[in-house]
Amino acid sequence: MKIIIAPDSFKGSLNAVDAANSIEKGIRNTFPKAETVLLPVADGGEGTLETLVTATKGEIRDVTVIGPLGTEVRAAYGVLGDKKTCVIEMALASGLTLLKDEELSPLKATTYGTGQLIKQALDDGFTSFIIAIGGSATNDGGAGMLQALGLKIFNKDGNEIGYGGGELNKIALIEDDSFDSRIKACNFLIASDVENPLIGPNGASFIFGPQKGATPEMVETLDQHLAHWADHVAKLTGIHLHNLPGAGAAGGIGGAFQAFFPCNVKRGIDVVLEYSKFSEFLPNTDLVITGEGKVDGQTASGKTPLGVAQAAKSQDVPTIIIAGSIGNGIEALHEFGIVSIHSIINQPMTLKESIANAAGLLEQSAEQIVRAYFYSNSHNNKATSEISTNGLSET
Structure with a gap:
């Protein structure tokens, strides 16, 4: 048996x-x-890094970064057993689990720390990345992550905007002259099973905002701010994130990857099953038992x-x-x-x-x-x- x-x-x-x-x-x-x-x-959310590192006999490297509310947190990135592939779990730097219920603040929460993890891995010489983007506390369109990697996002006074989705309506200009040039030579596999667009009734704010603490009024505001962000991204890159499938993943960071990174998107669980070599263990198996905290439609x-x-x-x-x-x-x-x-x-x-x-x-x-x-x-x-x-x- x-x-x-x-x-x-x-x-x-x-x-x-x-x-x-x-x-x-x-x-x-x-x-x-x-x-x-x-x-x-794991499916691209909490625990993905540990699962992949354990399955491939890799290692975990600690990094101090800016957490979702702008204070320092202890995070980490993983290195797979091949010593070439870096795994970044967004939840460790910008995740819901880092905040108490009363601290949830999607207008202020930033992805800056996720960008810092990527930058550290780049500094350490990695060019192949798996990015697990589930479990985020953020709704900033990935702007914070991009700022950490050198993108300049200015308001009308010529100052850089602050953290969070509440700042995106202040954008007057985006410049990519200082954006980390090493990214173009890398490959990024984004572990995400979210197909939602960036804005609208099925977008990041309306569908995922409430679980991050957004009230109905905040949802409307955040959606409008993401639309403003997408307008400026389109001016710079020519990529229209507004209705792009998957752009709404993790508060819009899915769109940031599609606009600014050489990347492919794959369902999180499929990434983990592939690296765990799950299919190789199936021959002569009588039963598979799986599970998680809640199962529904x-x-x-x-x-x-x-x-x-x-x-x-x-x-x-x-x-x-x-x-x-x-x-x-x-x-x-x-x-x-x-x-x-x-x-x-x-x-x-x-x-x-x-x-x-x-x-x-x-x-x-x-x-x-x-x-x-x-x-x-x-x-x-x-x-x-x-x-x-x-x-x-x-x-």
């Missing part, structure tokens, strides 16, 4: 590695001799469980999802080779209680799931051949 364990993090409680370990413990409670392959994954848009299931289905391996919570619309997931979806919640409890006990709940859920799955298969002559008094026997 061979089981691949490939969860994302359960945000607020378990990182992907810890989640995988809890699932493995549950499996071994019933099948102590089962072959388990632990491949913790949005999961079908390209989040971790979907990407894992699609990869497994390509080799006819079934997938089961374990989630912290389950929302509406999960029916759409079954067509992608997902057998069933389970919540770790086994009795009435608060969110705080479920987070505090996530490891044990995940372990217990995994045990019961594999018992039920292989018990059913044993009666169809697909897996185990007998049920013992102490549990299910292994094949």
Whole structure:
């Protein structure tokens, strides 16, 4: 019996590695001799750097940068095992997890620190980049990142604008004479599954602004400011970000990459699965177990469980999802080779209680799931051949 364990993090409680370990413990409670392959994954958001570095036996380098609200934070970038590829996780420098709920401020939050990470990696000699842009706290169109890399963004008085999406309406002129020339000789792979345009009802501000603390009034303001930003970017580059697919990713930084960097965009989970060599572990696998904190209809848009299931289905391996919570619309997931979806919640409890006990709940859920799955298969002559008094026997 061979089981691949490939969860994302359960945000607020378990990182992907810890989640995988809890699932493995549950499996071994019933099948102590089962072959388990632990491949913790991520979808371009929080945990992507750690996942890629671990999978490739790379290293992490600490860097101090300007955080989302203009104060210094300790961040990092990763180097893959090939010693040539740099991984930058935007969330570490400009992410939501760096702020408390009461600190969220999309009018002020800046991507400047993300630009500093890129600059440090350039200074260290890297020319090949993977940029994971999920989990941002920002809505500045990537202006801060570009400023950190030398782009000059002036107001009508000839002074550079300040941090945040609230400053973008002040732009009078953009100059790229001092923009880091090394970028043209690099290649950037952007890990993002967001196809939203920069502005409008499906744009960065309206769709993602509220989760970053934007009120309805702020959303309107931010959208107008991003439109002003896009007008000036178009004047300089000829690239119209306004309705460009993917430009709205991470508060508009997706558009900044498309306008100013030589880059390709790829779904985050696909990047991680590729570098983790996920497909190479699938032969002779009986089951894949994946999961994350919440699974609902949005999961079908390209989040971790979907990407894992699609990869497994390509080799006819079934997938089961374990989630912290389950929302509406999960029916759409079954067509992608997902057998069933389970919540770790086994009795009435608060969110705080479920987070505090996530490891044990995940372990217990995994045990019961594999018992039920292989018990059913044993009666169809697909897996185990007998049920013992102490549990299910292994094949």
